[in-house]
Amino acid sequence: MRREGAWDRVSTAAGVIGLMAFAVAAFTPVAAPLDRWMASAPDAGQADAVVALGADVDPDGRLPEDSLRRAVEAVALYREGRAPLVLMLGSRNGPASEAESRARLAQRLGVPASALLTEPRGLTTAVEAQRSAELLLPRGARRILLVTGAHRIARARRLFERAGFEVLAAPVPEGSPASNIPGERLSAIGRLLQELAARALSRLRGEV
Numbered sequence: 001m002r003r004e005g006a007w008d009r010v011s012t013a014a015g016v017i018g019l020m021a022f023a024v025a026a027f028t029p030v031a032a033p034l035d036r037w038m039a040s041a042p043d044a045g046q047a048d049a050v051v052a053l054g055a056d057v058d059p060d061g062r063l064p065e066d067s068l069r070r071a072v073e074a075v076a077l078y079r080e081g082r083a084p085l086v087l088m089l090g091s092r093n094g095p096a097s098e099a100e101s102r103a104r105l106a107q108r109l110g111v112p113a114s115a116l117l118t119e120p121r122g123l124t125t126a127v128e129a130q131r132s133a134e135l136l137l138p139r140g141a142r143r144i145l146l147v148t149g150a151h152r153i154a155r156a157r158r159l160f161e162r163a164g165f166e167v168l169a170a171p172v173p174e175g176s177p178a179s180n181i182p183g184e185r186l187s188a189i190g191r192l193l194q195e196l197a198a199r200a201l202s203r204l205r206g207e208v
Contacts (some may be wrong), residue, residue: 052102
């Protein structure tokens with residue numbers, strides 16, 4: 001009985017701590033300093049190609065918000081004349097290919113097929129960097145505008161530099177933990193934690 005009572009108290013305390021942590025995360029900008037530390041600013045300059053990192057795709061080929069943002073930013077950079085070539089990355093989800101869905105979108109937005117490349121086989125950023133090198137370096141495209149979430153640029157830059165590229169950052173804004181909307185704040189904190197875990201894993205693997 002005493003043991004059960006002790007476990008009940010521990011469970012109650014854990015629940016209270018969890019609720020307090022949730023409230024702090026959802027209703028205060030506690031993670032804003034981490035957000036500022038992890039985010040990267042855009043680089044100026046021309047490049048040989050725009051490279052849009054993969055995010056996700058629905059099984060029916062629809063692009064979720066993060067993927068759509070990156071694809072649209074890649075198109076905008078091309079239309080601004082920052083680079084003559086666009087490489088859309090993104091793996092498959094069943095029959096759907098994120099890279100190919102993005103390429104179709106880019107063509108609808110005015111990018112000619114002759115200026116588009118796709119690579120649907122990259123499941124991690126490290127693999128995407130290697131596949132991009134295989135496609136672009138033989139074409140003489142060494143200087144790239146790298147499009148991904150603002151908090152992911154630092155890790156992605158190191159991986160692409162290791163693959164042989166000169167990288168210009170083209171970060172896409174992501175949700176901020178300083179948002180006034182609790183749901184958006186929690187989603188942003190989740191992305192920050194996910195990227196911190198990805199950085200740690202990359203170091204353990206010796207990728208960066």
